[in-house]
Structure formats: structure tokens, C-alpha cells
Amino acid sequence: MALRNAILATLLEGEASGYDLSKGFDASVANFWMATPQQLYKELEALAAQGLVTARVVEQDRRPNKRLFSLTDAGREALREFTAQPAKITAIRDELLVKVQAVDAGDLDAVRRAVADRLEYARAKLARYDRGRARMLAGRTEDEYFDQVERIGPYLTLMRGRSFEKENIRWAERALSILDKRAARRAL
Amino acid sequence: MALRNAILATLLEGEASGYDLSKGFDASVANFWMATPQQLYKELEALAAQGLVTARVVEQDRRPNKRLFSLTDAGREALREFTAQPAKITAIRDELLVKVQAVDAGDLDAVRRAVADRLEYARAKLARYDRGRARMLAGRTEDEYFDQVERIGPYLTLMRGRSFEKENIRWAERALSILDKRAARRAL
DNA sequence: CAGGCATACTCAAAAAGTTGAGTATCAGAT
DNA sequence: ATCTGATACTCAACTTTTTGAGTATGCCTG
Numbered sequence: 410m411a412l413r414n415a416i417l418a419t420l421l422e423g424e425a426s427g428y429d430l431s432k433g434f435d436a437s438v439a440n441f442w443m444a445t446p447q448q449l450y451k452e453l454e455a456l457a458a459q460g461l462v463t464a465r466v467v468e469q470d471r472r473p474n475k476r477l478f479s480l481t482d483a484g485r486e487a488l489r490e491f492t493a494q495p496a497k498i499t500a501i502r503d504e505l506l507v508k509v510q511a512v513d514a515g516d517l518d519a520v521r522r523a524v525a526d527r528l529e530y531a532r533a534k535l536a537r538y539d540r541g542r543a544r545m546l547a548g549r550t551e552d553e554y555f556d557q558v559e560r561i562g563p564y565l566t567l568m569r570g571r572s573f574e575k576e577n578i579r580w581a582e583r584a585l586s587i588l589d590k591r592a593a594r595r596a597l
Numbered sequence: 598m599a600l601r602n603a604i605l606a607t608l609l610e611g612e613a614s615g616y617d618l619s620k621g622f623d624a625s626v627a628n629f630w631m632a633t634p635q636q637l638y639k640e641l642e643a644l645a646a647q648g649l650v651t652a653r654v655v656e657q658d659r660r661p662n663k664r665l666f667s668l669t670d671a672g673r674e675a676l677r678e679f680t681a682q683p684a685k686i687t688a689i690r691d692e693l694l695v696k697v698q699a700v701d702a703g704d705l706d707a708v709r710r711a712v713a714d715r716l717e718y719a720r721a722k723l724a725r726y727d728r729g730r731a732r733m734l735a736g737r738t739e740d741e742y743f744d745q746v747e748r749i750g751p752y753l754t755l756m757r758g759r760s761f762e763k764e765n766i767r768w769a770e771r772a773l774s775i776l777d778k779r780a781a782r783r784a785l
Numbered sequence: 786c787a788g789g790c791a792t793a794c795t796c797a798a799a800a801a802g803t804t805g806a807g808t809a810t811c812a813g814a815t
Numbered sequence: 816a817t818c819t820g821a822t823a824c825t826c827a828a829c830t831t832t833t834t835g836a837g838t839a840t841g842c843c844t845g
Contacts, residue, residue: 410800411692418699428823441694448802450824471811473823485702492703496693496711498718500832501761504599505684506629506754511606513748514673515680523684530686560701561779566694569768573689576760584753591749600831616793636832638794659841661793688802 412452413461415442417480417488420462422563424479427453436541437563440570453478461487509584517595521588528581531574538571600640601649603630605668605676608650610751612667615641624729625751628758641666649675697772705783709776716769719762726759 419430419438430453431446433439444452456462461484464476480488505527512520545564546554555561607618607626618641619634621627632640644650649672652664668676693715700708733752734742743749 411690411695412801414692414699415695418695421699421702426823431823437698440689441698442690443688445803446824447804447826469822472821473810475823488699489703492696492699493707495707495714496696498715499691499693500631501628501758502599502630503687503757504602505687506757507599507603507606508680508684509757510625510629510750510754511602511609511676511680512750512753514609515677519681519683526683527686555775555778561775562698562700565700565772565775566698568771569691569694569697570689572764572768573761576764580757580760583756587743587749587753590743598830614793619793620791633833634794635796635834657792660791661840663793 412442412444412448413456414488414491415444416449416452416456417461417484417491418562420478420480420484421488421560424465424477426475426477428475436537436567436570440566456484460484512588517588517592521585521592524581524584524588528578528585531577531581535571535574535578538567538574541567542571600630600632600636601644602676602679603632604637604640604644605649605672605679606750608666608668608672609676609748612653612665614663614665616663624725624755624758628754644672648672700776705776705780709773709780712769712772712776716766716773719765719769723759723762723766726755726762729755730759 415438416430418441419425422437427446427450430438430449438444438449453462453464457464457478460481462478463481464478466474466476468474505523508515508520508523542564545567549557554564558564603626604618606629607613607622610622610625613622615634615638618626618637626632626637641650641652645652645666648669650666651669652666654662654664656662693711696703696708696711730752733755737745742752746752
């Protein structure tokens with residue numbers, strides 16, 4: 410039910426195929442609701458069956474045909490209704506944190522590596538967010554941007570994703586240094 | 598499968614009942630893997646059946662008996678194996694962000710309210726994190742703390758939760774001011 | 786002395802999400 | 816000339832999570 414709304418929200422940016430959505434689609438859906446391709450295709454099918462989106466087939470040469478989905482008026486209305494409802498709180502669920510919680514009874518090196526992997530991932534993602542941000546701002550300040558554009562939603566969600574990754578980086582750096590000290594102490 | 602490990606990791610802090618876990622249990626499980634009480638009871642049952650935890654019934658007067666679960670050696674070993682595996686990346690799934698993404702075609706006031714609610718929630722949660730942190734540090738600096746205690750996992754996960762809520766606060770404050778400007782502009 | 790909240794659970798259906806295995810075509814690299 | 820990787824999907828089994836409805840006792844407040 411929530412993926413449904415994430416897809417509708419993303420289609421506000423324009424028509425997209427299942428494949429587009431499954432590859433970040435300009436980093437859109439993935440910023441607030443990650444899903445596997447299978448889920449996206451299935452949900453798009455369901456949305457089309459309910460008349461919330463329409464599909465048109467685009468024939469391409471040199472690559473498979475694709476179905477581009479776009480919002481219908483009913484879809485827009487469904488999205489509006491969704492925004493009018495209160496949001497439930499986010500469930501934090503992070504496998505890395507489970508491992509970190511268990512580090513004292515676990516494999517210190519492996520956890521260290523997992524944190525380092527996350528750090529690297531977060532840095533790459535932050536760079537992508539920064540590129541997306543630069544593209545949106547196009548040389549303007551934030552205030553100028555907000556004054557000039559129609560849609561503020563995509564920028565706000567981008568900023569949340571960006572600060573999330575920034576925090577991941579700060580935390581992971583600190584955690585690594587603490588884990589390293591602990592490893593040194595164990596080695597004695 | 599991941600909830601399983603979250604429970605095992607939490608039980609490192611000592612025995613707990615399903616009810617304890619379902620009420621934050623010193624904010625433990627909830628910091629990295631939120632679950633409903635039903636899920637926790639079911640998972641504890643499954644863990645007991647697999648011999649990863651053992652239950653002992655504690656008879657209480659003036660309140661219902663409870664079953665306290667603690668880790669077995671097999672459970673400890675399962676947890677260790679889990680920490681040795683690489684962690685998969687976290688799926689970001691936040692209903693509030695879906696609403697914010699859709700705000701331009703949605704109900705601006707309702708979204709504003711949803712962001713304000715999140716801000717309030719994040720502030721309350723930050724205060725709880727700060728209390729937990731003060732309790733753990735007990736007047737020591739972080740470095741002193743790390744030198745003195747056996748377990749660093751719980752502090753590290755607490756810090757991640759804390760910085761997550763801090764970022765929620767910063768973002769929500771900024772988002773509110775932008776949404777307000779937008780509302781003023783619409784009102785013209 | 787009634788009503789609500791806290792403790793402490795259980796059962797089960799339905800919805801949502803994950804995992805694994807395919808299909809088919811074309812571009813570019815080895 | 817073959818192999819990898821990108822595009823663009825589909826089907827199905829399985830696991831996980833959510834939602835809703837209960838049970839039972841005792842404490843505290845108005």
C-alpha cells in the first residue's frame with residue numbers, strides 16, 4: 410500500500426517504465442522507498458488495473474519495447490488523499506546496526522569491514538546526492554530555487570537522503586576508530 | 598531472519614521477556630530493528646524451539662507470570678556467525694518522505710502537520726537518547742567510557758539512533774520553514 | 786466503584802516484501 | 816567470435832511483517 414503511493418509520487422516527475430523506476434529513475438523512488446524490480450512491475454500492473462496509472466507502449470529499435478506509465482486523474486486524487494492522512498512513524502531496521510550491537514560477542518573484524526563497506530557506500534551515495542542537488546539548483550541558491558520552481562517535494566526528499574548519508578559517514582568514521590581501538594586492546 | 602538476530606543481540610544485555618522487548622527494553626531492540634509485539638513473541642517461540650534461547654517462567658504476584666528468555670551457547674554462536682556475514686544495505690522506507698515528495702500535488706497543510714508531528718516525535722526521542730547516553734557515560738567522557746566498559750556495541754548503536762533523530766530535527770525544521778513560505782505564496 | 790491503563794500474553798488472516806530462476810535483444814569489449 | 820553487461824521484463828515460491836481481535840489480572844484515579 411505504501412509502495413503504491415511511492416510510485417504515484419515518483420510519477421509526478423513524469424512518465425516512467427518499470428525499468429526506469431527499478432534503476433533509481435533519477436534517484437527518485439529509491440530516496441524514500443526502496444523496492445525490488447519485481448515488486449515495482451507487480452505494483453505498476455496493479456495500479457494500471459485500478460486506473461491510477463495508464464501505460465503506453467513505446468516501440469524502440471535496438472532495444473526491447475517498453476511500457477511507460479503515467480498518472481491518471483484518479484491516480485493524482487489517490488495521491489492527494491494519501492498525503493492528507495497522518496504518516497506513521499518510520500521503522501528503523503538496519504542490519505548493520507544489529508551487527509554493531511552484537512560486536513562484543515561477534516566477529517570484530519567482520520563487523521569492522523561491514524562498517525567500512527557502509528562508509529564507502531555512503532560516500533558514493535552522498536556524491537550522487539550532491540550531483541543531483543547541483544543539477545536541481547543549477548547555480549542558484551536554495552532560496553532562489555524555492556522561489557522559482559513549481560515543485561519543492563523532490564528537493565526536500567533529496568535533502569533528507571543527503572543528510573542521512575552524511576550522518577552515516579560521520580557515524581561510520583567514529584565507529585571505525587572506536588572499533589580499531591578495541592581491536593588493538595584485544596590484541597594485547 | 599533479521600529480527601531473529603536483533604533479538605539475540607538484544608539478549609546480550611541480559612534476559613528479557615517478550616513484553617520487555619516489545620516495550621523498548623531500555624530502548625534496545627527498537628534502536629535498530631522495530632517490530633510489533635506479536636512478531637517478537639512468535640520469534641522468541643521459534644528461537645526457543647531451535648535452542649538458541651531458553652525460557653524460564655517467573656511467577657509474580659499481583660501481575661501475570663512472565664517468561665524470561667536468555668541466550669544459550671548455540672544462540673551466542675548463531676549471533677557470532679551472523680556478525681561474520683556482510684550486511685546488506687538498508688532499505689530506506691519512510692512514509693513521511695513519500696508524502697513530502699508528493700506535497701506539490703497533495704494537501705500542503707496535512708503534509709506540514711505530518712512534518713511537525715515528526716519533529717515533535719524526534720525531539721522526544723532525542724531526549725530519551727540523551728538520557729540513555731548520560732546513564733551509560735555516568736559522568737565519564739566517551740574515551741574514558743570506551744576504556745572502561747566491556748561492551749561498545751550498545752553505545753555505538755545508541756549514537757547512530759541519536760544522530761538520526763538529530764538530523765530528523767534539523768531537516769524537519771528547515772522543511773517546515775520552506776513549506777510555510779510555500780503556503781504563504783499559495784495564499785496570494 | 787467504574788473506567789482506563791499497565792502487565793503479559795495468544796491466535797490467525799492478509800498484505801507486503803524477498804529470493805531465485807527465467808526470457809530475449811543488442812552493444813561493446815576481449 | 817564469444818562473452819559480459821545493459822535494457823526490459825515475467826512468474827512463482829517463500830518469508831516477513833502488518834493488522835485485528837482476543838484473554839486475564841491488578842493498580843490507580845476520579
